[in-house]
Amino acid sequence: xxxxxxxxxxxxxxxxxxxxxxxxxxxxxxxxxxxxxxxxxxxxxxxxxxxxxxxxxxxxxxxxxxxxxxxxxxxxxxxxxxxxxxxxxxxxxxxxxxxxxxxxxxxxxxxxxxxxxxxxxxxxxxxxxxxxxxxxxxxxxxxxxxxxxxxxxxxxxxxxxxxxxxxxxxxxxxxxxxxxxxxxxxxxxxxxxxxxxxxxxxxxxxxxxxxxxxxxxxxxxxxxxxxxxxxxxxxxxxxxxxxxxxxxxxxxxxxxxxxxxxxxxxxxxxxxxxxxxxxxxxxxxxxxxxxxxxxxx
Amino acid sequence: xxxxxxxxxxxxxxxxxxxxxxxxxxxxxxxxxxxxxxxxxxxxxxxxxxxxxxxxxxxxxxxxxxxxxxxxxxxxxxxxxxxxxxxxxxxxxxxxxxxxxxxxxxxxxxxxxxxxxxxxxxxxxxxxxxxxxxxxxxxxxxxxxxxxxxxxxxxxxxxxxxxxxxxxxxxxxxxxxxxxxxxxxxxxxxxxxxxxxxxxxxxxxxxxxxxxxxxxxxxxxxxxxxxxxxxxxxxxxxxxxxxxxxxxxxxx
Ligand SMILES: Nc1ncnc2c1ncn2[C@@H]1O[C@H](COP(=O)(O)OP(=O)(O)O)[C@@H](O)[C@H]1O
Ligand SMILES: [Mg+2]
Numbered sequence: 001x002x003x004x005x006x007x008x009x010x011x012x013x014x015x016x017x018x019x020x021x022x023x024x025x026x027x028x029x030x031x032x033x034x035x036x037x038x039x040x041x042x043x044x045x046x047x048x049x050x051x052x053x054x055x056x057x058x059x060x061x062x063x064x065x066x067x068x069x070x071x072x073x074x075x076x077x078x079x080x081x082x083x084x085x086x087x088x089x090x091x092x093x094x095x096x097x098x099x100x101x102x103x104x105x106x107x108x109x110x111x112x113x114x115x116x117x118x119x120x121x122x123x124x125x126x127x128x129x130x131x132x133x134x135x136x137x138x139x140x141x142x143x144x145x146x147x148x149x150x151x152x153x154x155x156x157x158x159x160x161x162x163x164x165x166x167x168x169x170x171x172x173x174x175x176x177x178x179x180x181x182x183x184x185x186x187x188x189x190x191x192x193x194x195x196x197x198x199x200x201x202x203x204x205x206x207x208x209x210x211x212x213x214x215x216x217x218x219x220x221x222x223x224x225x226x227x228x229x230x231x232x233x234x235x236x237x238x239x240x241x242x243x244x245x246x247x248x249x250x251x252x253x254x255x256x257x258x259x260x261x262x263x264x265x266x267x268x269x270x271x272x273x274x275x276x277x278x279x280x281x282x283x284x285x286x287x288x289x290x291x292x293x294x295x296x297x
Numbered sequence: 298x299x300x301x302x303x304x305x306x307x308x309x310x311x312x313x314x315x316x317x318x319x320x321x322x323x324x325x326x327x328x329x330x331x332x333x334x335x336x337x338x339x340x341x342x343x344x345x346x347x348x349x350x351x352x353x354x355x356x357x358x359x360x361x362x363x364x365x366x367x368x369x370x371x372x373x374x375x376x377x378x379x380x381x382x383x384x385x386x387x388x389x390x391x392x393x394x395x396x397x398x399x400x401x402x403x404x405x406x407x408x409x410x411x412x413x414x415x416x417x418x419x420x421x422x423x424x425x426x427x428x429x430x431x432x433x434x435x436x437x438x439x440x441x442x443x444x445x446x447x448x449x450x451x452x453x454x455x456x457x458x459x460x461x462x463x464x465x466x467x468x469x470x471x472x473x474x475x476x477x478x479x480x481x482x483x484x485x486x487x488x489x490x491x492x493x494x495x496x497x498x499x500x501x502x503x504x505x506x507x508x509x510x511x512x513x514x515x516x517x518x519x520x521x522x523x524x525x526x527x528x529x530x531x532x533x534x535x536x537x538x539x540x541x542x543x544x545x546x547x548x549x
Binding site: 167168170174177179180181182 | 401
């Protein structure tokens with residue numbers, strides 16, 4: 001029982017961080033109908049910026065995080081304007097190549113500036129436990145991460161459902177041509193999506209390395225991105241709450257399957273998660289919560 | 298829609314009686330394929346004009362050339378402003394609402410959201426009331442206001458598309474084959490509604506339609522498009538009398 005609880009808590013905390021990055025991927029997917037390869041690296045960059053402000057400038061971690069979220073949002077907005085908007089949105093290949101290029105560029109830059117030695121990140125939650133049952137520790141980190149992600153999703157839902165820019169964003173991602181016909185300008189609307197996704201990504205990166213068992217280096221986002229992409233696809237790719245469900249499902253599968261099934265070595269957590277993903281997609285190709293394209297004529 | 302603010306005398310009408318829409322020598326192409334070969338037509342304020350033509354004649358392309366949805370050359374003027382080369386959203390902001398062929402509803406957004414998007418460029422506070430008025434006219438839409446537009450029947454989607462277009466209080470309403478794929482009774486009620494909108498005044502319409510009988514019945518004037526050129530034009534009554542038009546489009 002205690003072991004199960006321990007695995008459960010582990011699964012929830014990593015699942016919630018996968019979910020957070022998955023949410024960023026869903027936002028970008030809604031904006032471009034692409035998985036943006038640079039999304040994880042933007043999150044990594046934002047996490048380093050948070051680190052620099054907090055550790056080297058000595059500001060509180062939460063304040064540093066907010067500043068870094070703003071900075072990456074601005075960077076993403078500029079990137080969208082300079083590198084994405086000039087291209088035809090219906091032609092995916094150039095966009096995929098650009099985001100791959102950005103991925104390599106940001107990763108190399110971070111390596112040059114900060115080196116590849118892992119660093120300890122000052123967590124945004126207290127490092128101690130909220131509650132312990134024998135070996136099962138319910139950590140502040142687990143609860144804090146889950147609550148943060150749920151609050152994030154509530155705020156994003158409000159933003160998309162109740163504001164004019166949110167309505168415009170949903171219109172553009174639903175039907176680009178009709179959005180133009182009602183006077184929604186696609187460029188600034190998609191730019192808003194990029195900025196929002198970058199800020200969310202930075203938050204997700206910081207949540208991830210806030211776990212005291214983890215460390216910060218320029219490659220940390222890549223492994224997370226694989227899980228997050230799987231979580232986003234599992235959740236349906238265009239559903240924010242689906243991303244949370246997908247992230248939690250993968251986190252739990254990773255920690256429980258790998259924990260209990262003896263013949264699966266712990267390094268295979270990722271592979272197991274991907275197998276689960278494939279299994280779900282065979283049964284439900286639109287993911288757990290994705291919208292089947294409904295269109296009757 | 299609110300009727301109180303509509304009047305036959307459109308305040309935005311230029312003093313010299315300039316038509317609201319003027320196409321002059323418009324050429325349009327999809328890549329290397331030239332589709333429009335120098336089209337000229339005009340629509341005066343408050344007028345309802347119909348464009349007839351066989352499949353592939355270039356009717357949709359004509360409408361798309363007004364909205365910046367196809368590469369066009371020549372001059373397209375809306376209320377005196379040349380719109381060739383402008384983006385679709387910027388043409389919409391001049392007061393042009395376009396119900397595209399196939400309706401162009403936001404299929405995965407709710408009926409309510411579709412209506413709200415129609416009013417996207419409006420700044421006044423009457424939007425919610427105008428949405429309710431449209432739902433009163435088409436109660437099915439009101440009952441299904443929370444469901445995804447893609448789940449509505451074809452006729453319901455067409456009424457939604459028309460409602461959405463009217464929500465912007467357009468100066469110029471462009472309708473591309475609004476009756477396509479609809480049951481005869483639905484087509485009847487659609488054209489009744491278009492007749493009411495015309496009678497209320499204030500909305501100028503350019504309608505592309507295969508259903509020439511119904512379209513000419515509410516139109517003031519009409520153009521016949523053949524292979525990307527204007528073959529014929531005249532008042533609706535004149536065209537209804539024309540033997541060639543009768544044979545080709547009216548079926549008697
Ligand atoms: N997207 C497109 N790409 C290439 N050719 C097109 C495209 N759309 C229409 N056409 C061609 O342009 C011509 C006119 O089409 P269209 O304006 O849709 O005619 P209509 O609306 O009168 O049926 C047709 O020959 C059609 O095949
Ligand atoms: Mg057509």
